[in-house]
Amino acid sequence: MTRLSVEMLAADPVEPITSAGHAQLGIAVLAGIAVIVLLITKFKMHAFLALTIGSLALGAFAGAPLDKAITSFTTGLGSTVAGVGVLIALGAILGKLLADSGGADQIVDTILAKASPRSMPWAMVLIASVIGLPLFFEVGIVLLIPVVLMVAKRGNYSLMRIGIPALAGLSVMHGLIPPHPGPLVAVDALKANLGLTLALGVLVAIPTVIIAGPLFSKVAVRWVDVQAPDRMIPARPSEDLKNRPGFGATLATILLPVVLMLSKALVDIVVDDPEHTVQRVFDVIGSPLIALLAAVIVGMFTLGRPAGFTKERLSSTVEKGLMPIAGILLIVGAGGGFKQTLIDSGVGQMILDISKDWSIPALLLAWLIAVAIRLATGSATVATISAAGLVAPLAADMSSAHTALLVLAIGAGSLFFSHVNDAGFWLVKEYFGLSVGQTLKTWSVMETIISVVAGGLVLLLSLII
Template sequence: MTRLSVEMLAADAPAPISSAGHAQLGIAVLAGIAVLVLLITKFRLHAFLALALGSLVLGAVAGAPLDKVITSFSTGLGTTVASVGVLIALGAILGRLLADSGGADQVVDTILAKARGRTMPWAMVLIASIVGLPLFFEIGIVLLIPVVLLVAKRGNFSLMRIGIPALAGLSVMHGLVPPHPGPLVAIDAVKANLGLTLGLGILVAVPTVIVAGPVFSRYAARWVDVPAPDRMIPSRPSESLDRRPSFAATVTTILLPVVLMLVKALVDIVVDDPEDSVQRVFDVIGNPLIALLAAVLVGMFTLGRAAGFTKDRLSSTVETSLMPIAGVTLIVAAGGGFKQTLVDCGVGQMILDISKEWSISALVLGWLIAVVIRLATGSATVATVSAAGLAGPLAAGMSSTHVALLVLAIGAGSLFFSHVNDAGFWLVKEYFGLSVGQTVKTWSLMETIVSVVAGALVLLLSLII
């Protein structure tokens, strides 16, 4: 297992903008996170504004000049937008095409037609994992929960037996598998190999979703036995369409960017020559921007045109898909600004110095940092971005495989115990018609299982590879 060492920081690391000692920096971090928690939970301030103010408080308490704090925040914000902003937009377009064309319903209907009885929870995991791959978590919930409610109602299934596997599939994809924003930002922050992280992420995701989904749902259904609320079962949007894209075309379009990125990673391993023309071609094809752009362009034909969309309808779908992601993009960008402020104030170096004495695994430390920020802010994305900034210096000197595992450890920690300060908690509660206590027993506990199981698998892999 990778241990912390003095050599982990690069020799040419820039000097911090704060000269504060470890104690003051520790207080500054706590103050910054406390402001985040207070503004988001107490005053219901948008996370973008809370992150901006939290960064200023962090820098002020750390004794850094505020002009340099502002520069750090702006630099981190701009860098994050440049690295993942376009990817978020492309993912939103693909997700909207999937929903509006009826492609998502086609996947759902095809899989459910083959599933019966005991296999239904496994079918829900498969549906959520496929459909949730290109979608933001909140969009995935809105898209899939009506399906969950319909299946539970018509098949006379326990709501938790069907719902928990679907939620587990969505959550695992969101926290561990790019091109979701959190993993992408973490990959960029610690300079991990995207293809390698994607491959290992899928390897960790499969057993994690099995344990947290179909297995845990058996117990969740016993603890919370509630019927599907009729008031939350809306009409399905694709019923107004004359035709829908085929199952094969839909799945192929969804998986296209993943396949391109995995092929790039495989070519990088086999060829291992940056000057080789074949590797350079696949480096372009497997670039996440090109991979997602290709999926969007293909999706316009395999999803949009297959559903009978006109050129105007396709244009309208693209335009509509971009409006809801403004808030997500700003939150991710502000998280990058907060992360850069942490780094520039010297917090990363502080954590490195303190942790050397503990002889603690960098992977465990990354997981723990993400857990703390997740519990404090309620946002998995904010937890991932901030933890990646704090744990970034730990990646220096690590192998490419262990850097990828560090990203997954942070992603796993960012999913720990969703509670009342998380928007996902309230979405699940309202859609499923649960009380706060019932939501904690099911959704919150499921998220904790995802976090712990994924974290344990990451540590296990670090011993093997």
């Protein structure tokens, strides 16, 4: 397992924008995070504005000149959006095509038709994991909530027995599996191999989602035994469509970018020659941009055409898919700006200096940092972006596999104990009709199980590979 070492410290650090000592930098980090938390929770400020102000506050407390702090923030924002912005946009378009065409419904209905009462929680995990591949967590919740409520009502199941597996599937995909924004940003920041990260992420995700989903739901239903709330189930998005895409075509479209990216990783390992024609071809088609673009274009035919979409309807679907992500792009970009301010202030080097004599594994340190930021800010994406910036120096001497595991350690830590400062907490509470206490005992504990189990599996893999 890669540990902090003197050799890492010997690497030439970027010249910091401040000459503050460790104590002042530590106070600056805490103050910057406190400002973000206060603005989001107390003043209900949008996360983009809170991150922007928090970044400037961090620079001010660290004694950095304001113009340099602004430059650090804007540089980080620009590079982050440039790195993942197009990918987020393509993922949003694919998700909208999936929802509007009825492809998501087709997958859901096919699996549920074959599921027995005993296997229903496992079916919900499968549905959520497949649907969650191209969708943001919030979009996935909105898409799956009607299904969860209908299944619970129809089968007279406790809501937790059906809901927890679905939430676990979505959450694990969101935290560990590219092309979700958090993992993508961490891959970019740590210069990790995306295909390898995806492969190891799937390896970690499977046992994690089983433990936090169907298995934990047996316990959760004892703690909070509630039925689906008596509210009107929202209309499913494809009820006005005469036809829906086939199950096989829909599944193939969703999995296309994953297959292309995994193929690139496999060819890189087998061929191992950057100049070889085969590897060069797969380097192109397996890049995230091309893989997602291919899925979107294929989806226009495999999803849009069976649903009877005209050219105008397709154009409208793409436009509607892009509109909601403006806020997400800005939040992710501002998180990148905050990360860059942390780096340029010398916080990353400070962590290395302070922890150089610790016997703590680098992967565990990354997990703990992500946990701390997650608890403070409530955002898994902000925690991932910020932690990636802080531990980026640790990746300098790591192998490709350990760099990928570092990304996953950060992703696992970013999911720890969702509570009242997390938008996801309130989404789950309101949709499921729970009290704050009930949400803490179910959703929050589930998130913690995901974080701890995934983090433990990452540490275990680091001993093997």
